[in-house]
Amino acid sequence: xxxxxxxxxxxxxxxxxxxxxxxxxxxxxxxxxxxxxxxxxxxxxxxxxxxxxxxxxxxxxxxxxxxxxxxxxxxxxxxxxxxxxxxxxxxxxxxxxxxxxxxxxxxxxxxxxxxxxxxxxxxxxxxxxxxxxxxxxxxxxxxxxxxxxxxxxxxxxxx
Numbered sequence: 001x002x003x004x005x006x007x008x009x010x011x012x013x014x015x016x017x018x019x020x021x022x023x024x025x026x027x028x029x030x031x032x033x034x035x036x037x038x039x040x041x042x043x044x045x046x047x048x049x050x051x052x053x054x055x056x057x058x059x060x061x062x063x064x065x066x067x068x069x070x071x072x073x074x075x076x077x078x079x080x081x082x083x084x085x086x087x088x089x090x091x092x093x094x095x096x097x098x099x100x101x102x103x104x105x106x107x108x109x110x111x112x113x114x115x116x117x118x119x120x121x122x123x124x125x126x127x128x129x130x131x132x133x134x135x136x137x138x139x140x141x142x143x144x145x146x147x148x149x150x151x152x153x154x155x156x157x158x159x
Contacts, residue, residue, distance in 0.1 A: 005081040013099035013127070016040030017092050019085055020107075021048040022069055026154040028104070033069075034106040035131050036102040037077055044098070045069065046085035059144070060069045074142040092126065100127040 014059035018036040022029050036043045047069065053140040059065070066082050068097050073080060083091070092098050096118075103111050110131050115125035136156035146152050150159055 013040050015042045015044065015098050016100045016102060017044045017046065017090065017098050017126070018102045019046030019048070019090055020058055020104075021053045021144065022065050023053070024147040025065075025072065026134075026142050026144065026147060027156055028142045031131055031134050032102060032104060033073075035129060039100065039102070039129060041079060043077070043080040044091065045080055045082045046090040047082060049084045049086045049140075052086055089114050089117065093121070096123045098126055100129055103123060104128045104129065105133060106129055122149055 016036045016039060018033060020029065020032065033043075033045065036045070047062055047066050048059075050059070053059045053062070060068075062084055068086070070082055092101060092114050101114065102112050108128065111126065111128045115128070118125055134150045134156065136142050136146070137158050138152075140146070142152060142154075142156040147154060152158055
């Protein structure tokens with residue numbers, strides 16, 4: 001008897017970048033990072049520095065957010081590196097060996113600028129993978145701001 005198996009071929013990039021503040025680590029963050037691991041052999045995770053992040057709102061320290069992220073990932077993956085971001089572009093505009101970047105709808109415009117800078121430096125543009133927002137129970141995107149305000153929990157359930 002002949003058995004046929006179907007295979008889904010997924011694009012696998014050598015090095016993928018993903019970045020964010022990752023404050024009040026929630027299901028939206030999980031989706032963002034999970035996508036990076038699905039498509040990337042090696043994942044570079046940039047965490048917004050305390051100074052850079054606190055320009056918009058008060059967040060936990062960068063060291064705390066990086067430690068929380070590492071705690072979440074260390075039992076699941078070994079193909080990642082976490083670094084601090086002091087600007088919106090991080091190492092993607094300095095290091096040529098990135099292949100793709102995973103972003104949310106909210107941060108997609110920044111990746112356009114990253115690619116403009118890369119091209120102006122003679123580097124290849126990154127493939128941009130945009131994920132949709134993860135919605136809370138009320139149909140509004142889960143966000144760290146909403147969690148801080150006590151509207152929802154990290155899973156998007158209304159409080």
